[in-house]
Amino acid sequence: MIDELRHASVDAVPALMSFFDADHICRFANEHHRQWYGRAPEDLVGLHMREFVGPEAYVARARWLDLVAAGETVAFENTVPHRDGTRREASVRYVPRMGSEGFEGFFVLVVDLAPQLHRYHRIFEATVVAFWEIDLSDMHASFVDAVGTQDPITWLRAHPEFSRDALDRCTVLDLNSRAEHMFGVTREKALATPFGHWCPPACEQHMLDNLVAYLSGKDGFEGETLMRRADGSLLPVHISTAFPRQALTRPAGTFAIMDISERVAREEALAQAHAELAHAARVATLGELTASIAHEVNQPLAAIVTNGNAAQRWLRRPIPDLGEAGEAIERMIAEGTRAAQIISRTRQLATKSASERATIACGPMVAEAVAIVERQISGLGARLRIDLAEGLPLIHVDRIQLQQVIINLLVNAAQAMAGHGSALRIIDVRAWHEDGRVVIEVSDTGPGFSDEQASQLFNAFYTTKATGMGIGLSVSRTIIEAHEGTITADSLPGGGARFRISLAPSGRQSA
Numbered sequence: 001m002i003d004e005l006r007h008a009s010v011d012a013v014p015a016l017m018s019f020f021d022a023d024h025i026c027r028f029a030n031e032h033h034r035q036w037y038g039r040a041p042e043d044l045v046g047l048h049m050r051e052f053v054g055p056e057a058y059v060a061r062a063r064w065l066d067l068v069a070a071g072e073t074v075a076f077e078n079t080v081p082h083r084d085g086t087r088r089e090a091s092v093r094y095v096p097r098m099g100s101e102g103f104e105g106f107f108v109l110v111v112d113l114a115p116q117l118h119r120y121h122r123i124f125e126a127t128v129v130a131f132w133e134i135d136l137s138d139m140h141a142s143f144v145d146a147v148g149t150q151d152p153i154t155w156l157r158a159h160p161e162f163s164r165d166a167l168d169r170c171t172v173l174d175l176n177s178r179a180e181h182m183f184g185v186t187r188e189k190a191l192a193t194p195f196g197h198w199c200p201p202a203c204e205q206h207m208l209d210n211l212v213a214y215l216s217g218k219d220g221f222e223g224e225t226l227m228r229r230a231d232g233s234l235l236p237v238h239i240s241t242a243f244p245r246q247a248l249t250r251p252a253g254t255f256a257i258m259d260i261s262e263r264v265a266r267e268e269a270l271a272q273a274h275a276e277l278a279h280a281a282r283v284a285t286l287g288e289l290t291a292s293i294a295h296e297v298n299q300p301l302a303a304i305v306t307n308g309n310a311a312q313r314w315l316r317r318p319i320p321d322l323g324e325a326g327e328a329i330e331r332m333i334a335e336g337t338r339a340a341q342i343i344s345r346t347r348q349l350a351t352k353s354a355s356e357r358a359t360i361a362c363g364p365m366v367a368e369a370v371a372i373v374e375r376q377i378s379g380l381g382a383r384l385r386i387d388l389a390e391g392l393p394l395i396h397v398d399r400i401q402l403q404q405v406i407i408n409l410l411v412n413a414a415q416a417m418a419g420h421g422s423a424l425r426i427i428d429v430r431a432w433h434e435d436g437r438v439v440i441e442v443s444d445t446g447p448g449f450s451d452e453q454a455s456q457l458f459n460a461f462y463t464t465k466a467t468g469m470g471i472g473l474s475v476s477r478t479i480i481e482a483h484e485g486t487i488t489a490d491s492l493p494g495g496g497a498r499f500r501i502s503l504a505p506s507g508r509q510s511a
Contacts, residue, residue, distance in 0.1 A: 016080075016110035022103055024049040024065070036112075038083035040353060054081055068094040068106045080110055089113040130179035130257040132172060132299035134195050137252075152215050160424075163204040166211070167196030182259055185230040200234060202226040205383060206207040214243050220306065222262065236264040268379065304337040329383040357397045358379050359506045362438050366431055369403040380414040382425040382444075389432040393505030397483050405476040405487075406440065409499050412473075413444035416497065438505055448491035457489050 002089035019028040023050055027039040036412055037044070038053075050058035057079070064074045074094045095107040142165065147155045156162060172190050178189055183198065199207065206225035213221035222240040229235055240256040277380035314321040366388060377384055410427060416423040430441045449457065458477045480487040485503040492498055 015112070016108070017107045018044075019097075019105055020049055020108065022069070023104040026052070027105065036080075036082060052081075064092075065095060068096045069103050071096050071098055071103065077113070130182045130259070131174075131176045132170050132179055132195070132198075132255045132257065133174040134253045134255065135171045138139060138171070139166045142166070142169055142453045153212055156212055156215070160205070160208055161206040163211075164196065164201075167199045167204065167207055168194045170195040170253075171347065178206075182235070182257070183227070183229050189230075200226055200228050202234070202381075204462075206239065210239075210241055214241075219243060227257070233249045235259060238507075271379075301335075301339065304332050304339075307335065309330040344411075357396055357398050359394050360399055362392045362395050362431055362440070364389070365399055365403060366406060366429065366440060369406040370410065370429055373407050377410060377414045377427065380418045380425075382414040382417055382427050384410075385428045387430045388429070392433055392438055394433060395438055395503050396506040397503065398479075401479045402483070405479050405501070406442065406472070408476055409442040413446060413470060413497065417444055417446035433505075435504045436505070440501040440503075441498060443492065443496060445494075445496045448495055448497045449489075450491075457486075 011255075014032060016032055017030040018026055018033070020029055026045050029044045033039065033041050033042060033044055044052070049061075053061070061078070064076060066414070067074045073096065075092070078091065080090045082088050090113055091111045093109045095109070096330065097104045097106060118140055141160070143152070144157075146162065172195055175183075175187055175190055177187075180190075203225045206223050209222045209223065220240065220242045220347035222238065224238050226234045227237050236259075238258045238260050240258075241253060242256075307328045309326045311332070314328065365404050367386065370384060370386060374384060406429075410429070413427045414425070417427075424445050426445050428441070428443045430439075430443075432439055456474050477487050480501055480503075483503060485501060487499065487501050489497065489499050
């Protein structure tokens with residue numbers, strides 16, 4: 001009775017269930033085989049597995065058959081021939097049966113994936129997100145050959161150029177109607193094209209980071225980059241990738257892509273407005289400062305000239321009156337001192353307030369400065385890498401002034417690389433604790449500077465930029481030195497510039 005119930009239950013399952021012995025001969029098949037193959041289960045018993053799946057598919061299953069013979073349960077997706085002449089996608093599981101003398105055979109469970117795939121394609125087409133399905137098999141094979149026995153993540157980071165080769169080796173398997181509209185291409189024209197055709201150089205780093213995330217065991221990866229439309233124009237996009245939890249027969253990836261061009265345009269317009277407003281404010285402040293200094297200094301300068309002429313007259317007399325000349329020169333010195341005091345007072349007025357220092361954490365202060373110019377840096381084609389050590393000592397500084405120094409260094413680095421036409425534009429921002437000091441470093445992969453230029457970088461009005469005023473680095477040094485710190489610059493051996501700020505901690509540790 002129990003055996004009859006068990007047999008009836010197996011026959012009622014809407015999936016292929018069978019048992020093959022160690023020689024891969026079928027010894028049992030449930031009733032669902034009749035619906036799938038159009039043949040009664042008793043007609044299938046005694047047949048070899050290759051007669052079920054076909055000679056080529058049987059050879060392709062060799063690795064799974066070897067694993068199950070070793071006592072492992074294996075699961076994979078593959079195609080299985082159907083009575084209608086097609087091969088259907090199915091989920092396949094092999095479960096070994098081990099006896100006293102070892103491997104006796106294995107159970108097979110095959111589930112038709114067509115209903116799930118149908119639902120998937122309905123969602124695939126109905127969503128407002130663009131989906132690209134990409135064949136990764138050629139790229140995967142190339143990657144395995146190149147890496148060999150090396151650590152794959154270490155190898156990838158040492159060979160960023162692999163990203164372009166990988167993109168060109170991947171081919172488009174499918175895309176939904178939203179992707180057709182977004183990229184201005186028909187499905188027929190996009191299929192089998194290299195995925196790299198749709199990925200400009202700006203997309204290479206994103207795909208490299210994507211692959212590193214997959215190899216690191218993460219569930220997925222997302223980020224923003226640029227892709228190329230069919231007409232060659234660039235499209236700002238947000239790409240999300242969900243990684244499969246187990247290897248599939250054919251490595252494939254699905255990218256969910258959202259058009260963010262409107263948001264980026266608004267952000268760029270806002271950034272441009274901020275830049276224009278800041279520039280207008282600087283020009284207005286400079287104009288006010290210049291007019292104020294000119295007005296206030298005019299009187300002592302006139303007095304200096306008057307007293308200078310008087311001193312000359314006293315000295316040119318037949319008998320020079322040295323006493324009167326000396327008094328005139330003393331008045332000249334006094335007026336010169338007064339002029340200097342006027343300039344200092346006017347400069348303080350232009351800054352609107354005295355320096356306001358507070359004890360703050362270094363890491364968040366640097367991160368906030370980076371966030372302020374991140375969009376501007378990206379617009380200049382550069383990429384930021386941040387490495388802020390944890391547990392840094394607190395520092396007692398004017399946060400706004402110190403952030404202005406960091407922002408100036410970041411923008412200078414991005415502009416230097418953009419003007420140089422560097423292929424790899426990376427700005428590294430680091431902070432750490434060394435020899436009782438807090439060190440903040442900004443380095444880039446740009447052209448760097450010569451020894452002659454290095455000796456003049458912090459001089460006022462010295463600049464290596466055609467449109468520069470030569471004020472930024474001079475003011476930066478003034479700010480850092482006012483904080484009892486140092487700022488240095490040197491050119492890196494492999495190309496690029498490095499600026500290092502050293503500050504004394506406040507004496508208290510970060511929380």
